Amino acid sequence: MTALTIPGLDHAPTTHERLLAWVREVAELTTPEQVVWCDGSDSEWERLTQQLVEAGTFTRLSGKPNSFWCASDPSDVARVEERTFICSADPSGAGPTNNWMDPDEMKAVMTELYRGSMRGRTMYVIPFCMGPLDAEKPMLGVEITDSEYVVVSMRVMTRMGSKALARFGEDADFVPCLHSLGAPLEPGQEDVPWPCNQTKYITHFPEERMIWSFGSGYGGNALLGKKCYSLRIASVIARDEGWLAEHMLILKLTSPANKVYYVAAAFPSACGKTNLAMLEPTIPGWKVETLGDDIAWMRFGEDGRLYAVNPEAGFFGVAPGTGWKTNPNAMRTIEKGNSVFTNVALTDDGDVWWEGYSEAPPAHLTSWKKQDWTPGSEELSSHPNSRFCTPIAQCPIVAPEWEDPEGVPISAILFGGRRATTIPLVTESRDWQHGVFMGATLSSETTAAAAGRVGVVRRDPMAMLPFIGYHAGDYFQHWIDTGKSADATKLPRIYYVNWFRRGDDRRFLWPGFGENSRVLKWIVERIEGTAPAVETAIGHVPTAEALDLSGLDAPGADVEAALRVDVEEWKAEVPMIEEWFAKIGDKLPTSLRDELEALKQRLG
Numbered sequence: 001m002t003a004l005t006i007p008g009l010d011h012a013p014t015t016h017e018r019l020l021a022w023v024r025e026v027a028e029l030t031t032p033e034q035v036v037w038c039d040g041s042d043s044e045w046e047r048l049t050q051q052l053v054e055a056g057t058f059t060r061l062s063g064k065p066n067s068f069w070c071a072s073d074p075s076d077v078a079r080v081e082e083r084t085f086i087c088s089a090d091p092s093g094a095g096p097t098n099n100w101m102d103p104d105e106m107k108a109v110m111t112e113l114y115r116g117s118m119r120g121r122t123m124y125v126i127p128f129c130m131g132p133l134d135a136e137k138p139m140l141g142v143e144i145t146d147s148e149y150v151v152v153s154m155r156v157m158t159r160m161g162s163k164a165l166a167r168f169g170e171d172a173d174f175v176p177c178l179h180s181l182g183a184p185l186e187p188g189q190e191d192v193p194w195p196c197n198q199t200k201y202i203t204h205f206p207e208e209r210m211i212w213s214f215g216s217g218y219g220g221n222a223l224l225g226k227k228c229y230s231l232r233i234a235s236v237i238a239r240d241e242g243w244l245a246e247h248m249l250i251l252k253l254t255s256p257a258n259k260v261y262y263v264a265a266a267f268p269s270a271c272g273k274t275n276l277a278m279l280e281p282t283i284p285g286w287k288v289e290t291l292g293d294d295i296a297w298m299r300f301g302e303d304g305r306l307y308a309v310n311p312e313a314g315f316f317g318v319a320p321g322t323g324w325k326t327n328p329n330a331m332r333t334i335e336k337g338n339s340v341f342t343n344v345a346l347t348d349d350g351d352v353w354w355e356g357y358s359e360a361p362p363a364h365l366t367s368w369k370k371q372d373w374t375p376g377s378e379e380l381s382s383h384p385n386s387r388f389c390t391p392i393a394q395c396p397i398v399a400p401e402w403e404d405p406e407g408v409p410i411s412a413i414l415f416g417g418r419r420a421t422t423i424p425l426v427t428e429s430r431d432w433q434h435g436v437f438m439g440a441t442l443s444s445e446t447t448a449a450a451a452g453r454v455g456v457v458r459r460d461p462m463a464m465l466p467f468i469g470y471h472a473g474d475y476f477q478h479w480i481d482t483g484k485s486a487d488a489t490k491l492p493r494i495y496y497v498n499w500f501r502r503g504d505d506r507r508f509l510w511p512g513f514g515e516n517s518r519v520l521k522w523i524v525e526r527i528e529g530t531a532p533a534v535e536t537a538i539g540h541v542p543t544a545e546a547l548d549l550s551g552l553d554a555p556g557a558d559v560e561a562a563l564r565v566d567v568e569e570w571k572a573e574v575p576m577i578e579e580w581f582a583k584i585g586d587k588l589p590t591s592l593r594d595e596l597e598a599l600k601q602r603l604g
């Protein structure tokens with residue numbers, strides 16, 4: 001074959017042979033107009049954002065420094081779980097919760113999609129690192145993409161460019177991440193503001209530790225360091241190496257006695273991680289600082305405790321509902337600028353707005369669909385899954401140790417979901433195995449973060465249903481084994497929370513947001529052995545008296561109802577858990593089956 005000459009291809013700032021060979025192979029397949037190796041510099045960022053403004057993808061904001069408004073194609077607004085595949089060598093490697101296709105078959109299909117798919121566009125090579133750059137063994141990746149939006153977003157969400165490439169040396173291992181919008185440009189053809197393809201594939205090759213994505217520009221489908229690498233591929237690496245890659249926030253809690261506790265919490269997409277991570281406590285003397293809002297990698301330290309690291313460098317947070325009353329620290333973070341806002345509304349004076357941004361909406365907006373919007377409009381101004389993309393370092397309450405490669409020792413793990421009924425405000429597990437049962441049976445109403453129906457209750461184990469890179473039964477066993485391998489006295493305690501229980505008129509029974517600090521306080525007091533709890537069929541639950549409710553502006557009856565363990569509701573839950581466990585099949589750990597039997601016994 002004759003080697004193609006593609007401008008930029010040979011201007012590689014590395015001698016890493018495997019990387020050079022892969023970049024050449026992809027360039028020859030996708031035939032871009034030129035190849036650009038990203039260095040992550042300010043001048044590169046200025047060039048790319050200006051290009052995005054000229055293309056009509058970005059609108060420069062005057063209301064926030066170095067920030068942009070962006071509206072996607074209305075069909076490309078969320079993760080596409082139906083189009084997400086785990087291409088393990090054997091179907092049992094993917095299990096019943098993932099889509100599977102034979103790796104060779106998938107490669108054949110996608111190779112044809114990629115053939116010429118970057119024609120008329122620039123192919124960017126983005127070396128990146130998930131987690132701190134000074135880690136003993138940095139977790140490296142390279143994303144190849146034909147999207148400027150992806151490059152600009154990856155600069156916020158990861159450590160990328162020259163500083164990452166410096167850690168590659170001659171032969172460091174890395175995860176190849178290939179992304180194409182699937183929208184080649186013919187000579188003279190005018191581009192659209194948000195190129196994408198109706199055919200979409202988000203695919204993972206767990207044995208090869210490789211990611212191929214096609215057709216979408218949306219965050220979770222296109223920023224491949226995030227869910228694809230740090231959860232789906234990392235969960236496989238973690239299984240093999242004895243650690244955990246989880247869909248969890250990490251926060252630091254300091255008590256009035258100045259004692260520090262680190263908490264990790266797994267809630268499904270759009271169920272409150274960003275908000276809890278940046279919480280402003282309503283109870284005096286307590287302080288929360290943020291380490292991460294979406295992903296935690298947890299390994300045992302030499303002292304036998306479980307340490308968590310956030311692999312990301314940015315927040316890709318849900319915009320609607322984020323306001324000065326609900327999440328002032330997110331507002332302070334984005335006010336500092338350097339942010340991209342996708343699928344929110346644009347104000348007439350060049351700022352952003354979304355439902356919940358402020359109490360009263362402006363008199364006129366440009367909606368995410370680029371249409372005139374007034375407070376009388378029938379449609380929402382912003383897509384429910386619209387997002388802000390902003391650097392963690394700008395968060396006013398970022399914990400100083402957020403980039404420590406050793407991580408922080410976790411005292412408590414919270415599982416939670418969005419359930420209108422049944423699940424109490426907080427329940428403490430009896431032990432690790434019972435906590436794993438809580439996680440494995442976690443359920444939540446679906447949200448707009450994934451394409452499909454919203455508000456349907458589904459099992460979302462450990463909030464990882466769309467992100468487990470292998471068989472869910474093996475994943476549960478890995479969680480059980482993680483507990484068995486550890487000193488039980490040093491393991492984090494496990495809790496199940498629900499901020500979303502509703503009364504008869506559909507109002508939330510618990511005010512949530514900053515008031516969730518009252519639940520965190522009870523958890524700390526349980527760890528210290530000072531707070532009472534009632535032993536129920538489902539675990540240890542506080543009475544209203546056991547919670548610090550001083551100054552809480554909520555009806556006492558609502559709090560009681562939020563805490564209630566209703567045996568009849570739980571009896572109705574059991575068949576749903578049985579159905580779920582049946583779906584997992586033979587690989588369901590016996591210990592979880594035992595936990596279900598014990599629960600049934602206790603419910604009577």
Ligand code: GTP
Pocket residue numbers: 267268269270271272273274275276293294316317318319320321322326449499500508511512513516
């Ligand atoms: P992903 O980024 O999709 O993984 O989501 P997340 O878990 O970080 O969710 P986020 O914190 O962004 O919250 C999603 C939505 O839930 C927002 O609209 C919030 O306003 C709302 N929310 C968060 N916490 C609470 C709470 O305590 N109570 C109530 N009622 N709503 C909440």
Ligand code: SPV
Pocket residue numbers: 078079218219220221226227268269270294316449450
């Ligand atoms: C989620 O859906 O859980 C997110 C957003 O955090 S995305 O990165 O798009 O997956």
Ligand code: MN
Pocket residue numbers: 247268269270294
């Ligand atoms: Mn998430």
